[in-house]
Amino acid sequence: MSEPVLEIRDLRKSFGALKATDGVSLELRPGQIHALIGPNGAGKSTLIHQIAGSLKADSGTIRFLGQDIGGLDMAARARAGLARSFQISSLAQEFTALRNVMLAVQARQGSSFRFFRQVTGDKELIEPAMVMLERVDLAARAHVPAAELSHGERRQLEIAIALALAPKAFLFDEPMAGMGPEGSKRLTAFLDGLRQEAPMLLVEHDMDAVFALADRVSVLVYGRIIASGTVDEIRSNPEVRRAYLGEAA
Amino acid sequence: MTRETTINLVLALLLLGAPMLAASLGEPFYVTLATRIAVLALAAVGLNLALGLGGLLSFGHAAFFGLGGYVAGILATHAFNAEPLFAGIPATTSMPLIWITAVAVAGLVALPIGAISLRTSGVYFIMITLAFAQMIYYFAISWPAYGGEDGLSLSMRNAFPGVNTAKPLPYFLICYAALMAALLLFRVVEGSRFGSALQAARQNGTRLAAVGIAPFNIRLVAFAVSAMITGFAGALYADLNRFVGPSMLSWHMSGELIVLIILGGKGRLFGPVAGAMIFVFFEYVLGGITERWQFFLGLILLGIVLFARGGLLGLLSGKPRHV
Numbered sequence: 001m002s003e004p005v006l007e008i009r010d011l012r013k014s015f016g017a018l019k020a021t022d023g024v025s026l027e028l029r030p031g032q033i034h035a036l037i038g039p040n041g042a043g044k045s046t047l048i049h050q051i052a053g054s055l056k057a058d059s060g061t062i063r064f065l066g067q068d069i070g071g072l073d074m075a076a077r078a079r080a081g082l083a084r085s086f087q088i089s090s091l092a093q094e095f096t097a098l099r100n101v102m103l104a105v106q107a108r109q110g111s112s113f114r115f116f117r118q119v120t121g122d123k124e125l126i127e128p129a130m131v132m133l134e135r136v137d138l139a140a141r142a143h144v145p146a147a148e149l150s151h152g153e154r155r156q157l158e159i160a161i162a163l164a165l166a167p168k169a170f171l172f173d174e175p176m177a178g179m180g181p182e183g184s185k186r187l188t189a190f191l192d193g194l195r196q197e198a199p200m201l202l203v204e205h206d207m208d209a210v211f212a213l214a215d216r217v218s219v220l221v222y223g224r225i226i227a228s229g230t231v232d233e234i235r236s237n238p239e240v241r242r243a244y245l246g247e248a249a
Numbered sequence: 250m251t252r253e254t255t256i257n258l259v260l261a262l263l264l265l266g267a268p269m270l271a272a273s274l275g276e277p278f279y280v281t282l283a284t285r286i287a288v289l290a291l292a293a294v295g296l297n298l299a300l301g302l303g304g305l306l307s308f309g310h311a312a313f314f315g316l317g318g319y320v321a322g323i324l325a326t327h328a329f330n331a332e333p334l335f336a337g338i339p340a341t342t343s344m345p346l347i348w349i350t351a352v353a354v355a356g357l358v359a360l361p362i363g364a365i366s367l368r369t370s371g372v373y374f375i376m377i378t379l380a381f382a383q384m385i386y387y388f389a390i391s392w393p394a395y396g397g398e399d400g401l402s403l404s405m406r407n408a409f410p411g412v413n414t415a416k417p418l419p420y421f422l423i424c425y426a427a428l429m430a431a432l433l434l435f436r437v438v439e440g441s442r443f444g445s446a447l448q449a450a451r452q453n454g455t456r457l458a459a460v461g462i463a464p465f466n467i468r469l470v471a472f473a474v475s476a477m478i479t480g481f482a483g484a485l486y487a488d489l490n491r492f493v494g495p496s497m498l499s500w501h502m503s504g505e506l507i508v509l510i511i512l513g514g515k516g517r518l519f520g521p522v523a524g525a526m527i528f529v530f531f532e533y534v535l536g537g538i539t540e541r542w543q544f545f546l547g548l549i550l551l552g553i554v555l556f557a558r559g560g561l562l563g564l565l566s567g568k569p570r571h572v
Contacts, residue, residue: 078461107460
């Protein structure tokens with residue numbers, strides 16, 4: 001088997017007496033979509049925050065492409081190739097959709113200390129950004145400020161920004177949240193094709209999407225991974241059914 | 250041309266035309282008043298880069314304004330007394346050399362101040378920038394070599410090649426050109442890749458970090474550039490008044506620069522110009538009627554903050570365009 005792209009070992013994070021992450025280990029391998037499921041408050045987003053660098057873990061190691069990234073800040077981890085989306089859309093609200101993606105293109109090109117050339121009319125930024133917007137079906141809304149986009153469009157824009165970073169791994173925190181059945185179905189098909197570009201750690205509540213997409217599923221409950229395996233293994237795991245899936249599965 | 254562009258053009262022509270007319274009518278006082286507007290606007294253009302584009306509410310920009318002023322004052326005093334500065338380096342009364350020094354000093358002082366202050370945000374950032382400025386203020390007061398509390402008078406204006414700077418109109422034109430150059434720089438930086446990152450840092454620092462651009466680095470450079478422009482204005486202000494004193498460094502001055510920007514329109518190209526015009530106008534007109542003119546300015550400021558967040562330019566030209 002190939003080397004894991006992302007490897008987390010015994011990660012721990014407490015908020016006072018609450019153990020939000022309690023000895024979590026998991027791996028993300030090339031070509032894989034690894035879904036992270038669990039009930040509300042299980043610590044899924046907290047885990048994503050620690051991997052992306054917006055929260056510092058109390059202990060444990062995070063290795064990305066063979067390198068320990070535990071000491072890097074969020075921006076450095078993004079530059080190393082970790083692209084994330086946020087559970088609640090986090091965009092530059094006054095910028096248009098296009099400018100939001102252009103910012104990611106500019107970040108990837110490492111050219112943020114250019115003071116003179118104007119970005120409006122800069123083909124090196126606009127063309128790649130438009131390609132990404134087209135990929136997520138948002139090209140028609142390129143010139144609309146992020147603040148005026150619909151909820152679903154903002155989710156699409158988050159994905160376009162992540163794509164523009166040409167990352168080595170995706171961290172998607174509930175990309176389907178609030179999208180409606182039609183949007184979820186389209187996004188599921190889209191994410192399915194994305195695993196060839198980079199592996200993906202996917203936090204998602206939409207079980208249809210998870211079971212359709214995931215190569216591996218880990219179930220997080222009260223900060224611990226209680227089960228990890230293929231979709232079939234997780235579906236038939238009695239502990240998981242009791243703790244989380246309930247009657248639905 | 251958008252409405253805001255038209256208004257900007259009108260303001261630029263008004264600021265140029267009024268003192269030229271006043272000079273031709275033999276009213277040098279109004280030329281000096283216009284010069285004061287241009288220099289204050291220039292200082293505020295500097296702050297507008299940090300505050301308007303970057304959302305960095307520095308309450309310590311008087312430090313850079315004053316430093317620029319003291320650079321001009323100290324260099325001129327040494328040159329007048331024919332004393333070298335230190336280690337035999339000669340002083341100068343050449344404005345271009347003084348400006349370069351003022352800009353460099355402001356930038357060099359801004360880097361450590363920014364590096365420390367930018368580790369905080371919100372109220373703490375305001376307080377730390379204020380604290381640094383007050384340190385420099387008290388340092389100036391307690392340093393008798395350059396006037397201490399009494400400040401430093403320049404016996405004559407510094408020199409600019411080919412221009413008689415002692416006359417009001419030529420000196421106004423120098424300051425006006427400096428203001429226009431700074432506005433051009435502001436517009437260019439705003440539209441550049443750096444400007445994109447800086448505005449994104451204001452709107453959503455987490456988003457900027459998530460694409461791999463560290464907001465701290467962007468803000469630090471913006472803070473330093475902002476200080477350099479304000480320092481340049483300080484040097485011009487010293488020559489305008491032929492005097493530099495600790496009041497240029499005091500927190501009142503920092504507050505005035507913020508007030509100018511809010512009056513005119515935060516983050517807008519000509520916001521500082523409109524703000525400086527209103528400010529100096531009230532200072533002169535209301536100041537002629539009552540010593541308590543700042544009370545009325547306060548009322549106007551209150552009205553703008555409550556009802557016209559975009560300042561005068563926002564009121565006249567509507568919402569800013571999205572790009």
